[in-house]
Amino acid sequence: MxxxxxxxxxxxxxxxxxxLGTLIAIDHAGGLRFSRTWPVLIIMFGVLKLxxxxxxxxx
Amino acid sequence: xxxxxxxxxxxxxxxxxxxxxxxxxxxxxxxxxxGTGKPLTSAEATYIKGVLYSKEYAExxxxxxxxxxxxxxxxxxxxxxxxxxxxxxxxVLGFIPGVGAIYNQQYAKGMFxxxxxxxxxxxxxxxxxxxxxxxxxxxxxxxxxxxxxxxxQRRQRGEAVDEMSGLVTMPxxxxxxxxxPILLIALGVLFLLDNLGLLRIDDLLRFWPVLLIVxxxxxxxxxxxxxxxxxxxxxxxxx
Amino acid sequence: MKNSFVGPVVLIGVGVLFxxxxxxxxxxxxxxxxxxxxxxxxxxxxxxxxxxxxxASRNQPLPKRGVSxxxxxxxxxxxxxxxGMWLAYDAxxxxxxxxxxxxxxxxxxxxxxxxxxxxxxxxxTPRIIVENRRGNVRLVGGDSDKVTVSGHNTVMGLDxxxxxxxxxxxxxxxxxxxxxxxxxxxxxxxxxxxxxxxDLEVQIPKxxxxxxxGTRGDFDVSHITGNYEVTSENAxxxxxxxxxxxxxDIRRSDIVRLLKVKGNVDVKASRGEDIELDExxxxxxxxGQFTGSVDFRRVEKLLRFESEATNLSVEKLKxxxxxxxxxxxxxxxxxxxxxxxxxKDVRVSGFATPVEIDLxxxxxxxxxxxxxxxxxxxxxxxxxxxxxxxxxxxxxIEAKTRRGEVENLFGNALDRVEEDRGGVxxxxxxGPRIVLETERGTMTVTRGGTMSSRMDLKxxxxxxxxxxxxxxxKPPTVVER
Numbered sequence: 001m002x003x004x005x006x007x008x009x010x011x012x013x014x015x016x017x018x019x020l021g022t023l024i025a026i027d028h029a030g031g032l033r034f035s036r037t038w039p040v041l042i043i044m045f046g047v048l049k050l051x052x053x054x055x056x057x058x059x
Numbered sequence: 060x061x062x063x064x065x066x067x068x069x070x071x072x073x074x075x076x077x078x079x080x081x082x083x084x085x086x087x088x089x090x091x092x093x094g095t096g097k098p099l100t101s102a103e104a105t106y107i108k109g110v111l112y113s114k115e116y117a118e119x120x121x122x123x124x125x126x127x128x129x130x131x132x133x134x135x136x137x138x139x140x141x142x143x144x145x146x147x148x149x150x151v152l153g154f155i156p157g158v159g160a161i162y163n164q165q166y167a168k169g170m171f172x173x174x175x176x177x178x179x180x181x182x183x184x185x186x187x188x189x190x191x192x193x194x195x196x197x198x199x200x201x202x203x204x205x206x207x208x209x210x211x212q213r214r215q216r217g218e219a220v221d222e223m224s225g226l227v228t229m230p231x232x233x234x235x236x237x238x239x240p241i242l243l244i245a246l247g248v249l250f251l252l253d254n255l256g257l258l259r260i261d262d263l264l265r266f267w268p269v270l271l272i273v274x275x276x277x278x279x280x281x282x283x284x285x286x287x288x289x290x291x292x293x294x295x296x297x298x
Numbered sequence: 299m300k301n302s303f304v305g306p307v308v309l310i311g312v313g314v315l316f317x318x319x320x321x322x323x324x325x326x327x328x329x330x331x332x333x334x335x336x337x338x339x340x341x342x343x344x345x346x347x348x349x350x351x352x353x354a355s356r357n358q359p360l361p362k363r364g365v366s367x368x369x370x371x372x373x374x375x376x377x378x379x380x381x382g383m384w385l386a387y388d389a390x391x392x393x394x395x396x397x398x399x400x401x402x403x404x405x406x407x408x409x410x411x412x413x414x415x416x417x418x419x420x421x422x423t424p425r426i427i428v429e430n431r432r433g434n435v436r437l438v439g440g441d442s443d444k445v446t447v448s449g450h451n452t453v454m455g456l457d458x459x460x461x462x463x464x465x466x467x468x469x470x471x472x473x474x475x476x477x478x479x480x481x482x483x484x485x486x487x488x489x490x491x492x493x494x495x496x497d498l499e500v501q502i503p504k505x506x507x508x509x510x511x512g513t514r515g516d517f518d519v520s521h522i523t524g525n526y527e528v529t530s531e532n533a534x535x536x537x538x539x540x541x542x543x544x545x546x547d548i549r550r551s552d553i554v555r556l557l558k559v560k561g562n563v564d565v566k567a568s569r570g571e572d573i574e575l576d577e578x579x580x581x582x583x584x585x586g587q588f589t590g591s592v593d594f595r596r597v598e599k600l601l602r603f604e605s606e607a608t609n610l611s612v613e614k615l616k617x618x619x620x621x622x623x624x625x626x627x628x629x630x631x632x633x634x635x636x637x638x639x640x641x642k643d644v645r646v647s648g649f650a651t652p653v654e655i656d657l658x659x660x661x662x663x664x665x666x667x668x669x670x671x672x673x674x675x676x677x678x679x680x681x682x683x684x685x686x687x688x689x690x691x692x693x694x695i696e697a698k699t700r701r702g703e704v705e706n707l708f709g710n711a712l713d714r715v716e717e718d719r720g721g722v723x724x725x726x727x728x729g730p731r732i733v734l735e736t737e738r739g740t741m742t743v744t745r746g747g748t749m750s751s752r753m754d755l756k757x758x759x760x761x762x763x764x765x766x767x768x769x770x771x772k773p774p775t776v777v778e779r
Contacts, residue, residue, distance in 0.1 A: 013365025
């Protein structure tokens with residue numbers, strides 16, 4: 001049975017990957033430089049980890 | 060992704076069998092019995108502790124879902140041969156930020172270690188931070204190998220290790236608190252604001268002694284809890 | 299996940315790339331990879347996400363990690379490879395087009411100038427906001443009610459068409475909202491690879507308040523009665539005849555120069571070079587590291603200077619306080635002074651008010667130049683202390699060195715006692731307390747005149763330590779960049 005905690009853990013990688021791609025794409029397109037936006041990755045990672053804890057607590 | 064890793068915990072035969080059947084319509088051979096080597100169709104196959112057997116053989120050999128003895132119990136998320144794990148190696152690799160944790164197959168923790176290390180390094184030449192950052196970098200640099208060593212030892216002993224476990228045992232009240240993620244988010248927000256010029260980390264760093272106070276308070280809480288009763292002592296070092 | 303879609307999709311992608319190359323040879327697959335690899339990461343992630351959602355919706359077991367360790371390795375490899383390629387293409391293109399930026403200096407490329415101008419009517423006391431990322435802006439107050447902007451954009455480019463295209467994108471905007479006038483050069487719209495500068499000259503009503511925001515470039519404001527604020531990463535800041543307060547918040551700067559300010563001055567700079575304040579009617583608070591010359595003159599209220607190594611506060615500076623790398627010189631003060639520093643040779647002259655000095659290292663030379671004294675406490679851990687005590691002053695002095703010579707050149711009114719490796723000079727005639735102390739160094743008490751200021755004209759530095767040549771007054775530097 002997939003649990004919601006498993007789900008959150010499983011989507012962590014893909015979500016980080018998409019965020020990374022998006023940030024670099026923004027950089028290439030001439031928007032905010034990746035050198036400025038990289039902390040978003042840390043935030044995403046933290047949020048996903050936090051979601052895991054929250055989901056874990058619900059069960 | 061290694062499929063056996065998931066299947067070890069859960070008897071998955073029905074789903075898997077169904078899936079395979081869908082792909083090859085007639086008399087599909089889903090695998091070979093571990094005991095007899097006989098090719099099996101989905102109807103004959105069964106998974107016992109993640110290993111494929113024929114149903115006949117399983118009955119004969121009295122294999123069942125119930126572990127026969129405590130030694131036969133499948134270990135959770137621990138590789139089959141613990142002999143491969145070397146705490147010494149973990150310690151050495153631990154000096155490279157994140158690598159010690161990766162050696163212990165704790166990728167999230169490895170990333171966390173790298174992020175913290177990089178953040179500290181990037182702050183080192185800011186004016187006004189004093190000796191604080193230097194001590195933190197040294198502290199973190201030493202923490203990582205010891206943590207990796209400790210974790211590797213526990214893995215060697217076959218204990219299950221939580222992915223975000225650390226050396227420091229939190230006081231019982233805070234144990235459920237997701238300190239790592241909160242720290243990460245805070246770090247991320249700080250650096251983002253700093254990068255976008257909305258806030259200066261330099262200004263905030265002047266308040267570093269607050270951290271000492273916080274650590275002091277946490278330690279104090281720990282002491283008080285320790286003094287208050289042996290009841291909670293068992294749960295205190297369960298991590 | 300062995301049956302993931304990523305593998306096949308990537309394979310198809312690679313196939314399409316090379317097919318495109320075969321059909322249209324001008325499309326290099328490497329070039330495409332270099333340009334579009336971030337989207338590859340996004341697609342990769344999306345496929346994984348969809349797969350997991352699909353598994354979850356069918357209640358199938360989920361993988362423990364959405365993206366496995368091996369995959370991360372592959373992703374890192376692809377990212378490094380592709381971004382390396384991207385950098386290579388980028389560099390090649392820049393070299394080819396002559397847009398190579400070496401230390402901010404663009405070689406090959408030519409610079410093209412485009413005049414800009416605008417004019418709006420504002421009230422008598424507008425609030426003017428200038429947003430200019432790169433370039434110098436000068437604002438001058440005048441009698442007109444109008445805000446008149448003139449100047450030019452400088453665009454670096456290979457040829458005029460490229461420069462035209464870039465210039466097109468940034469448009470000078472001057473908007474009025476109530477009593478607020480916003481002047482914006484909109485350089486953000488240009489790709490940062492092309493260097494653009496906007497230099498503006500702005501006429502404003504003299505009742506205006508000015509707020510400047512930028513990243514790199516100088517701001518110069520003069521003849522206004524309102525406030526003056528600067529926020530920038532790297533800026534030279536000049537101001538003259540400012541009626542209100544001045545607030546400067548910068549990371550780096552080569553010069554901060556503020557003359558004739560009626561209000562308060564508040565300067566914050568992480569890494570500055572020179573700072574010069576003159577005729578400040580209010581108080582002045584300066585915080586930051588300044589590596590060049592620091593020169594304060596005539597600050598009527600409190601002057602406070604805070605850097606990592608030095609903490610100086612002076613009230614009512616009538617003369618001048620000057621700091622350089624190893625020296626600090628204060629002349630003519632009417633209020634109390636307090637100094638704490640790690641390493642400075644300190645000279646204070648022309649004062650009748652309490653003085654407190656605490657040094658880790660450095661010489662101290664005091665010439666009150668006035669027969670009415672106040673409490674003086676001066677301590678250094680390592681360095682010579684010289685006191686020019688006025689002849690007819692009232693005092694209660696104790697000058698002590700723990701290790702070093704004691705010299706009494708004042709006369710018999712003072713007692714000189716040698717103790718251990720050091721010594722002490724004592725004497726009192728009913729005046730205020732004067733405590734001088736050095737852990738290691740010569741202690742000298744000598745006769746001083748009662749002339750105010752310019753002590754270095756009257757008294758050649760008597761200290762045995764390296765005589766300090768008075769720094770030549772810096773010629774007013776008008777730096778136009």
